[in-house]
Amino acid sequence: MSLSEQERWARVQARLRAIVGEDNFKNWFGAMEHDAISENVVRLSLPTRFLKSWVQSHYADKLLACWKAELPSVRRIDLVHRSAVLRNTIAKVKTTDPVELARDVKSRAPERGEPRGAQPPAQAAHEALGGSPLDPRLAFDTFVVGRSNTLAHAAAKQVALARRGEPVLFNPLYIHSGVGLGKTHLLQSIAWAGNGIADRKVLYLTAEKFMYGFVAALKAQTALAFKEALRGIDVLVIDDLQFLQGKSTQVEFCHTLNALIDAGRQVVIAADRPPSDLESLDDRVRSRLAGGLVVEMGSLEEELRLEILKSRVAAARAHHAGFDVPAPVLAFIARTITHNGRDLDGALNRLLASNKLTGLPITMDMAERAVRDLIRPQEPKRVKIEDIQRIVARQYNVSRADLLSSRRTANVVRPRQIAMYLAKTLTLRSLPEIGRRFGGRDHTTVLHAVRKIENLVGNDSALAEELEVLKRLLQE
Numbered sequence: 001m002s003l004s005e006q007e008r009w010a011r012v013q014a015r016l017r018a019i020v021g022e023d024n025f026k027n028w029f030g031a032m033e034h035d036a037i038s039e040n041v042v043r044l045s046l047p048t049r050f051l052k053s054w055v056q057s058h059y060a061d062k063l064l065a066c067w068k069a070e071l072p073s074v075r076r077i078d079l080v081h082r083s084a085v086l087r088n089t090i091a092k093v094k095t096t097d098p099v100e101l102a103r104d105v106k107s108r109a110p111e112r113g114e115p116r117g118a119q120p121p122a123q124a125a126h127e128a129l130g131g132s133p134l135d136p137r138l139a140f141d142t143f144v145v146g147r148s149n150t151l152a153h154a155a156a157k158q159v160a161l162a163r164r165g166e167p168v169l170f171n172p173l174y175i176h177s178g179v180g181l182g183k184t185h186l187l188q189s190i191a192w193a194g195n196g197i198a199d200r201k202v203l204y205l206t207a208e209k210f211m212y213g214f215v216a217a218l219k220a221q222t223a224l225a226f227k228e229a230l231r232g233i234d235v236l237v238i239d240d241l242q243f244l245q246g247k248s249t250q251v252e253f254c255h256t257l258n259a260l261i262d263a264g265r266q267v268v269i270a271a272d273r274p275p276s277d278l279e280s281l282d283d284r285v286r287s288r289l290a291g292g293l294v295v296e297m298g299s300l301e302e303e304l305r306l307e308i309l310k311s312r313v314a315a316a317r318a319h320h321a322g323f324d325v326p327a328p329v330l331a332f333i334a335r336t337i338t339h340n341g342r343d344l345d346g347a348l349n350r351l352l353a354s355n356k357l358t359g360l361p362i363t364m365d366m367a368e369r370a371v372r373d374l375i376r377p378q379e380p381k382r383v384k385i386e387d388i389q390r391i392v393a394r395q396y397n398v399s400r401a402d403l404l405s406s407r408r409t410a411n412v413v414r415p416r417q418i419a420m421y422l423a424k425t426l427t428l429r430s431l432p433e434i435g436r437r438f439g440g441r442d443h444t445t446v447l448h449a450v451r452k453i454e455n456l457v458g459n460d461s462a463l464a465e466e467l468e469v470l471k472r473l474l475q476e
Contacts, residue, residue: 008070009034015066020059027224028055040075042067048217049081051225057232131191132209132239137315138188144311146304149182152295156186159266160193164200164234170293172257172267176274177297180340183270187237190268194235202235207244214249227252231259234266241271242278254285261288277390300341306334308341312348323352329367337374347371383426383474385437391473392419395466404439417449422470424450 017025031051035043044063046052055063056079067074140160145153152175159173175183187204194202205213217226230236236256244250260267271278274296275289300308309330317323325348337343350370351362360366393400396415403416416438423434424446431443438446457464 005034005037011070012066015069016063019062019066028059031220031222035080037071037074040073041078042074042076043078043080045080047081047220048213048222048225051222051229052079052081054225054229054232055079131203132206134188134191134204136192138185139192140189142311142315143182143185143189144304144308146307147301148298148304149186152182152186152297155293155295156190156268157193159235159268160190160202161197162266163197168264168266171261172269172289172292174275174289174292174294175268175270175297176272176294178272178299178340180342181297181300182341183272183297184239187239187268187270190235190237200234201232202237203230203233204237204239206239207241210238210253211244211246211249214252227256230256231263231265233260235268236260236265237268239270241269242273242280245280250282250285254282254288257285257288267292276394299338302334302338305337305341305344306330308344309334309348312345316348316352320352320356323355325351325362326364329362329364332364332367333371337371343374347374383422385423385427385429385434387474388419388422388426389437391470392422395470395473406439417452418467418470420446420449421453422467422474426471426474 013025013029016029020028028051031047032055033045035045037043046055060077064074064077067077140153140157143153155170155173156175158169162168175186177183191202191204194200214226238253244253257267269289274294275281275286278286278289309325313323313325313330329351333344333347337347347367347370351367354360354366354370355362389400389403392415393403396411396418398412398415402412403419405412420434420438423429423437424431427434429437431446435441435443435446453463453467457467
């Protein structure tokens with residue numbers, strides 16, 4: 001950069017500081033760098049996508065006006081995320097099609113050096129906001145609806161297709177289920193559909209990405225920009241919330257959640273358990289999550305598994321014209337592979353590989369050999385002591401900490417004894433091991449609890465029924 005360009009940039013900064021004030025200038029423009037001027041286009045760079053997105057959304061006109069005051073020939077300003085890749089490729093990509101700074105983020109071009117047209121507009125807009133990668137296969141069109149996921153699908157679609165300014169019906173929307181049952185599919189579908197609507201910003205983040213973004217912003221001293229950029233989103237979608245760790249990160253998530261909900265913005269969250277069971281999260285966060293619409297996606301019923309298989313075969317046939325799976329084979333797979341949708345995908349992938357690599361038609365014998373290890377016997381679920389403590393605590397309206405404490409009030413002692421009894425009858429743990437898991441108690445205490453509940457069950461039909469309910473909950 002020539003001396004005159006440096007001086008001009010310094011004068012632009014002085015004008016900007018006078019307009020926005022010293023504090024705003026430090027927060028939003030302190031880390032901005034002037035890279036180059038080419039064909040009346042000024043290229044400026046910022047260290048994070050969040051900071052770039054915020055400046056672009058809130059200070060576009062002011063920044064352009066300051067440059068025009070110093071250099072009237074400037075027509076556009078190009079903001080980029082500062083990275084090693086972009087430093088080498090941005091000139092070629094941007095000078096051929098510079099983007100006006102004031103234009104909405106959805107219309108911006110991809111920033112990663114891909115060929116033009118490599119990304120759909122919705123994905124380009126999403127990545128410009130700094131979101132986690134989206135899989136183009138995970139859209140509403142490819143989601144198969146059944147009894148176990150009807151409510152979750154309907155709620156997700158309502159959120160995705162809502163317009164800016166419309167009342168928010170359920171906030172937050174919290175979807176939970178076991179692995180491979182479609183949570184991520186629904187959340188990414190919301191991002192795809194939502195970013196296809198004009199003037200709407202939908203950001204999909206995994207909990208890991210949220211943590212990484214917050215830590216990176218702290219290191220780059222742009223935490224305020226990170227917070228404000230997130231709070232400027234219309235719909236924030238967080239996946240795998242159970243992995244959110246770290247006190248400071250959880251505090252920031254709580255503040256962001258409250259700010260978005262209070263401002264009437266939509267929040268969608270998915271996890272592998274209900275809010276009350278996210279014991280690593282603060283009570284205030286769990287309470288806020290439970291205050292919205294909490295929807296569980298149940299296990300895939302056989303009819304739904306069969307429909308999923310049919311849709312996967314149809315999708316595979318688009319790329320492999322000769323691929324065909326006889327109806328009895330599909331019915332066999334749907335009947336025997338019961339745990340989750342990923343196992344169904346794995347079964348079809350094996351049949352496709354066997355068919356293409358050997359040239360043999362798909363038969364029942366081939367299917368039985370290919371998916372043998374995916375067929376899991378319907379044996380009782382292995383119960384963990386932690387699960388027993390969690391479910392018993394929830395059933396009797398006490399905390400898990402109460403069960404492990406030395407409290408001896410009646411409302412705690414009975415649930416503790418029931419939990420010890422279930423731990424002895426449903427697990428292979430020894431009495432001393434169970435005692436250690438219940439706050440370091442002696443094995444004789446556990447033995448007394450077990451015998452106490454055994455004696456009561458024979459004479460108390462209500463207690464016996466409660467135990468059966470707890471056992472069913474633990475096996476589900």
